[in-house]
Amino acid sequence: MERYNPHSVEPYWQNLWCEKRCFAALEDGDKPKYYVLEMFPYPSGRIHIGHLRNYTMGDVIARYKRARGFNVLHPMGWDAFGLPAENAAIERGIHPSEWTGRNIATMRRQFKSIGLAIDWEREIATCDPSYYRHEQEMFIDFLAAGLVERKVSAVNWDPVENTVLANEQVIDGRGWRSGAPVEKRELAQWFFKISDFAEDLLHGLDRLKHWPEKVRLMQKNWIGRSDGMQFSFVLEDGEGNALDDRLSVYTTRHDTIFGASFCALAAEHPIVAKAARTSPEVAQFVRDCAALGTSEEAIERAQKKGVALGLYALHPFRDGVRIPLFSANFVLMTYGTGAIFGCPAHDQRDLDFARHYGLPVIPVVAPRDVAPETVSVGREALTVQDGDAVCMINSDFLSGLGVAEAKRQVARRMEDAGIGERMVKYRLRDWGISRQRYWGCPIPIIHCPTCGVVPVPRADLPVILPDDVTFDQPGNPLECHRDWKHVVCPSCGGPAERETDTFDTFVDSSWHFARFCSPRSDRPVDRDAGAYWMPVDRYIGGVEHAILHLLYSRFFARAMRRAGHLTVDEPFAGLFTQGMVCHETYKDASGNWLYPHEVVKDAQGARHTKTGEAVSVGPIEAMSKSKRNVVDCEEMLAEFGADTLRWFVLSDTPPERDMEWSSAGAQGAARFIQRLWRLVGDIAARVGTGARRESASFGAPALDLRRAAHRALDAVTKDIENLRFNRAIARIHELVNVTAQAVRDAGEDPSPDWCFALCEAGEFVIAMAFPVIPHLAEECWRMLGHDTLLANVAWPKVDPSLLVDKTMTLAVQINGRRRDEITVARQAGRKDIEVAALASGKARRAIGNKTVRKVIVIPGQIVNIVAS
RNA sequence: GCGGGUGUGGCGGAAUUGGUAGACGCGACGGACUCAAAAUCCGUUUCUGGCGACAGAGUGUCGGUUCGAGUCCGACCACCCGCACCA
Numbered sequence: 001m002e003r004y005n006p007h008s009v010e011p012y013w014q015n016l017w018c019e020k021r022c023f024a025a026l027e028d029g030d031k032p033k034y035y036v037l038e039m040f041p042y043p044s045g046r047i048h049i050g051h052l053r054n055y056t057m058g059d060v061i062a063r064y065k066r067a068r069g070f071n072v073l074h075p076m077g078w079d080a081f082g083l084p085a086e087n088a089a090i091e092r093g094i095h096p097s098e099w100t101g102r103n104i105a106t107m108r109r110q111f112k113s114i115g116l117a118i119d120w121e122r123e124i125a126t127c128d129p130s131y132y133r134h135e136q137e138m139f140i141d142f143l144a145a146g147l148v149e150r151k152v153s154a155v156n157w158d159p160v161e162n163t164v165l166a167n168e169q170v171i172d173g174r175g176w177r178s179g180a181p182v183e184k185r186e187l188a189q190w191f192f193k194i195s196d197f198a199e200d201l202l203h204g205l206d207r208l209k210h211w212p213e214k215v216r217l218m219q220k221n222w223i224g225r226s227d228g229m230q231f232s233f234v235l236e237d238g239e240g241n242a243l244d245d246r247l248s249v250y251t252t253r254h255d256t257i258f259g260a261s262f263c264a265l266a267a268e269h270p271i272v273a274k275a276a277r278t279s280p281e282v283a284q285f286v287r288d289c290a291a292l293g294t295s296e297e298a299i300e301r302a303q304k305k306g307v308a309l310g311l312y313a314l315h316p317f318r319d320g321v322r323i324p325l326f327s328a329n330f331v332l333m334t335y336g337t338g339a340i341f342g343c344p345a346h347d348q349r350d351l352d353f354a355r356h357y358g359l360p361v362i363p364v365v366a367p368r369d370v371a372p373e374t375v376s377v378g379r380e381a382l383t384v385q386d387g388d389a390v391c392m393i394n395s396d397f398l399s400g401l402g403v404a405e406a407k408r409q410v411a412r413r414m415e416d417a418g419i420g421e422r423m424v425k426y427r428l429r430d431w432g433i434s435r436q437r438y439w440g441c442p443i444p445i446i447h448c449p450t451c452g453v454v455p456v457p458r459a460d461l462p463v464i465l466p467d468d469v470t471f472d473q474p475g476n477p478l479e480c481h482r483d484w485k486h487v488v489c490p491s492c493g494g495p496a497e498r499e500t501d502t503f504d505t506f507v508d509s510s511w512h513f514a515r516f517c518s519p520r521s522d523r524p525v526d527r528d529a530g531a532y533w534m535p536v537d538r539y540i541g542g543v544e545h546a547i548l549h550l551l552y553s554r555f556f557a558r559a560m561r562r563a564g565h566l567t568v569d570e571p572f573a574g575l576f577t578q579g580m581v582c583h584e585t586y587k588d589a590s591g592n593w594l595y596p597h598e599v600v601k602d603a604q605g606a607r608h609t610k611t612g613e614a615v616s617v618g619p620i621e622a623m624s625k626s627k628r629n630v631v632d633c634e635e636m637l638a639e640f641g642a643d644t645l646r647w648f649v650l651s652d653t654p655p656e657r658d659m660e661w662s663s664a665g666a667q668g669a670a671r672f673i674q675r676l677w678r679l680v681g682d683i684a685a686r687v688g689t690g691a692r693r694e695s696a697s698f699g700a701p702a703l704d705l706r707r708a709a710h711r712a713l714d715a716v717t718k719d720i721e722n723l724r725f726n727r728a729i730a731r732i733h734e735l736v737n738v739t740a741q742a743v744r745d746a747g748e749d750p751s752p753d754w755c756f757a758l759c760e761a762g763e764f765v766i767a768m769a770f771p772v773i774p775h776l777a778e779e780c781w782r783m784l785g786h787d788t789l790l791a792n793v794a795w796p797k798v799d800p801s802l803l804v805d806k807t808m809t810l811a812v813q814i815n816g817r818r819r820d821e822i823t824v825a826r827q828a829g830r831k832d833i834e835v836a837a838l839a840s841g842k843a844r845r846a847i848g849n850k851t852v853r854k855v856i857v858i859p860g861q862i863v864n865i866v867a868s
Numbered sequence: 869g870c871g872g873g874u875g876u877g878g879c880g881g882a883a884u885u886g887g888u889a890g891a892c893g894c895g896a897c898g899g900a901c902u903c904a905a906a907a908u909c910c911g912u913u914u915c916u917g918g919c920g921a922c923a924g925a926g927u928g929u930c931g932g933u934u935c936g937a938g939u940c941c942g943a944c945c946a947c948c949c950g951c952a953c954c955a
Contacts, residue, residue: 214873217871218872221872221950226955250955252954264955330953331953331955335953335955337955339955349953349955425954425955427951543949546950547950651892652880653881662880668894672893674908675908726880726881726882726893729893731891737892811887813935813936816936818888854935855935858887861887862888864935865935866936
């Protein structure tokens, strides 16, 4: 028999699906909608195996949901702005738009060759002015709605390149390209006020039932709500003279106020700056802190250091108690008020600091059953959990109270005294969106010397990125462009300058899911289309976007709703985070990374294909260009065809886990493809392609096959619904095995009941495999005599009566140990089962001369005989 | 440090959520077909002992609950991920 040739078959069906517009998303009819979306790719050049796996998962869902009678939206677009295009321009002299355009063309062709059920009519690219003009318009909407702010903020500045660097471009405190030490520079930048939504973004997580718990938790921690209070201390100098300044601190542990033994201020705190004017020691400390750098590593290594300011805070509840003020390097100016009170007894960091500077350590919370005077603190701070078992000690009017009640009392007294108030704070910061880059969406703002900041009038949108820029000098090409930024002020008509910053590319990706609903609309989102398709029912992508992209998108949906563009505020009802594709790593004797195709493995081990030199095999890691452990997707397609690759990347490994690519695995998938093709060929050869009628009666073997087929269909349906593709594939394998055996059993000239059962089993296999291997499935469908497109055929129906057997098989255990298996009628009662189990020879032998004490019968599952 | 997760054959992984551990695939071994190879097909494949029927052990470790534990509870070990001076 000839072999199945994917290279001739696959393009045929791809063209036919395209011609018949099978995957165009329709909004008509009574069907329910389903919106499935994979995170859109950055057009980096070529697709890799990770893309293949990611988009195949979405494709399976899209095809399955279509078969289940949904109107499916499954679009594709390009996250096309970003730094690599500018780097290509600098390194290879190719314009970013040309580089990006070529990559898109290549990747589109590659995606089409893997047979994705995409509505290509809805394709978008974020670098297209027809896309980003709406982004500019929404920025102006958000500005009007008070969701945008301009403020000064620190950036990484490369003094040689004369440009701002992203955090990832700063390596060991130096610019990645220039190698120059990076400076902190204060620049006026645009911010989205995402922190306005902190509470809503936090609460919204509770409703996202179809998100992985892990991602919800990560977002929750990122938003970082804390409930505390902010209050202020009266200050004195060393001689006891009252100061005008008050010291405002934020704490979540106001119950421990009687344990306070110092206050610590960030080096950038205004009171510290004031103290530095008169104290050289403080001034030196401030300089040291500034020089320390801001990398997390540096912060981690730095000792807990501080300097006394010579000032004192007066305890709010205890007359005459003076608490010394320090500036300390572990206090952040950017959180709370930039100042804290330290309670060393119950906080390790405060304790380390207090021990170092010889400050008192007063325990204020202790177990109720311990005498307060016996509580002492050693090297470890006492961790206190709130609860009935602990109470306040050494704390004046709080002593004896529980932690929660103590907090209430302190808050009430401070509020009554007008020195503080309860306050909620968040870790979440506003989203800085200004980038001093060329290849991004221009920020539609004009700076006028007389009118100040003026939004570009809507009639003048889009602000288009100029093509004629050069990359031969450092800095932002838009800044250097000879005339682009020089404009007249739309407000006063005087000379003015355009904003030359562009948006962070996360802005582009924060609303693309909405644009797909109506990609050619002259509004950002057509109201009806948005209301119909949103939210995305299933969003698929890597966990690396668990925080930023997903949080920004959630913010955008809220902001768009406020501006009237959307009717939902959660963009993604369901989220699925898929694992990465990994591969072994290889190095030659001199330590150079090798590509997998440069390595052969045989009995002697791994060696170089050309030199024959021994190769060392390293750990299995995520495919990356730097370690060269990548396989080219197009080469694999040329070798195996799309179906084989699609089948392989979903087999074996659960989709949320990292999988290992291996050529043996791909070959195994290829074998299955051939096997399925032969099986369907065998069935067609035996039963013909004519009409088949359900036989009036089925022989036992044919009925068994039908049962297996319906059981498999039932299981696969549930598995696909739950995205357990590896299990679905295992089930399909099982049915293929059973059906292949049945073909042999049925013989060359099968009876009508066999014909029906064989056909049914074959068609179930094809229909179930279709979402994963659509080309072969279409081909097989036609082999069985159908002239319809399988892409348009409904998912088969399970006959529930075929899911139950006439008999059931139960394990028989003696004292929890399996000894035998019995088969009884499905309707057998507990007593019948017990009798059958006790009659089993093996069971009897295991019982021996022991006495049966008890028999536990779980119908359908197990019998356990307890004997002693 | 804080938070979360995972641990099952040579490997990827199943196990109806407390009920026959190892489905399915990969790899390996044996056999058939072939002059030969590829392809294909049929077996075997958790470990130990035994020719065998069979017996014993077995889901990171130790303990507990239960007629029954991979699954639940407690303690520990190992690895992975996220956040990280957040007051």
